Amino acid sequence: MEASAMQRRRRLFQSAFFVLFLVAPALDVLRFDLHETQLWLLGRRWSLGIDDFLAGRIDATAAALSILGRAFLPALVLVALFLAVAWRQGRLYCGWLCPHFSLVELINDLLHRACARLSLWDRHPTPRADRPAQRRWWPVFALACVISGFLWAITLLSYLLPPAELWRGLLDGTLTPGQARFIGIGTLVFSAEFAFARHLFCRFGCAVGLFQSLVWMANPKGMVVAFDRDRARDCRDCRTPASPSGSACDRSCPMRLHPRDIKRMMFSCVQCGRCLDACATSQAGQPQGPLLEWRIGVDAVRETLRQRRAEAAASPPAPAAPPSPTDKES
Structure with a gap:
């Protein structure tokens, strides 16, 4: 069935935000470097003015105002804008931007092609006249869950460590034990979530979605x-x-x-x-x-x-x- 104009537009927004989510750390759009304890935002180092205060270049009042203007006020404005959208239009972020939900829909489609079900826990199939269930899609479904889990683990870690260091260590086999454990455990947990509990996580486990729903219901x-x-x-x-x-x-x-x-x-x-x-x-x-x-x-x-x-x-x-x-x- 051909997608409607609204669904094509939604897919475009989802795809663009998904790519942004993956490349944001590499482009220093947003990440926190644990090595330097430094926040990067829009390609620039984001300082709260604490270093200037410790160096004696500004006094305590100027340092407090700097923290207020650079941390608390921007955060409050972003949260207020986000909740304002949720207040009026509900979980719009989830359906039109969220990278996780984009993968949920993709994996739903692959599972349905394999067994005519949208979840492994469905008691009854939901067949489609234009799409008979075909077992050859089972390996594709399993591979998609594992790849998605690995991609989530490495991407989330790249928000905390330099992406170039992670990918170089991954390709060269020189990851530190801590990095390897994080990626291994993260891949296992996320793969299981995508395979067995993706709907449950979106409905009840995601704090971002939960707050949007609570605001919308009010x-x-x-x-x-x-x-x-x-x-x-x-x-x-x-x-x-x-x-x-x-x-x-x-x-x-x-x-x-x-x-x-x-x-x-x-x-x-x-x-x-x-x-x-x-x-x-x-x-x-x-x-x-x-x-x-x-x-x-x-x-x-x-x-x-x-x-x-x-x-x-x-x-x-x-x-x-x-x-x-x-x-x-x-």
């Missing part, structure tokens, strides 16, 4: 996926090449969510938009268009209230309390 005007429940019967014929048996939006979600659920059940939604594309494909012949769409602001509040009313109407009434002894006596 904002009733945050962007949500709205479902036109008045046309719910159209979901009976919801079929695409990727979901020949129906539930196209459910099967398309890389986070294993059900996009038609209420907001609190979509806690880990990454706003990737794949459910919207699946719905648009399945409803292409309908004059009213797709049943799913993004809502934000006041429209999001209306959608949340409507979902709550629908949930309350669908829930069974609470059983009546038994009469108290006082009521019996009277």
Whole structure:
């Protein structure tokens, strides 16, 4: 199935940020050199002014102001901007930029090609009419997990040690015991995570994603996926090449969510938009268009209230309390 314009744009953002994540230490865009105890930012040494204070070139007040202006204020501004985006649009970073989530989607696709499942723990397959399961993809899936684990281990270490030193030691076989242990253990742990627990980590183990979700859940005007429940019967014929048996939006979600659920059940939604594309494909012949769409602001509040009313109407009434002894006596 051909990707939509939104998904092609999302892939472009993901690819660009993935490359930046890998090359940032080598280009001194961002890294902390443990040998020199020196932070590098945008190709320049980032100093807090402590060395000048120790050398007597500035007094304590100037040193404090330097630390405040060079460390605390920039950090607060970056955190505030990041949370402001999350407040309005949820886990947008996860779905559109995060390098880890890019690999999660890639490994999902490889596993599905091998066994028609998106996770090794799935009880039932999610077959696609245009993609029969083929065992020849199993080695590719396993190799992708190991390569991804190794790439993560060496890249994370390169944020702390000079990348040239690491790669030279790796190619020449001259890594220090500590470096070799870090890369070996890191590769093993990350490979296992990519193979067995990538969805669980994204949903419950990633602090960056968790904070985005908490901020988004606190904002009733945050962007949500709205479902036109008045046309719910159209979901009976919801079929695409990727979901020949129906539930196209459910099967398309890389986070294993059900996009038609209420907001609190979509806690880990990454706003990737794949459910919207699946719905648009399945409803292409309908004059009213797709049943799913993004809502934000006041429209999001209306959608949340409507979902709550629908949930309350669908829930069974609470059983009546038994009469108290006082009521019996009277």
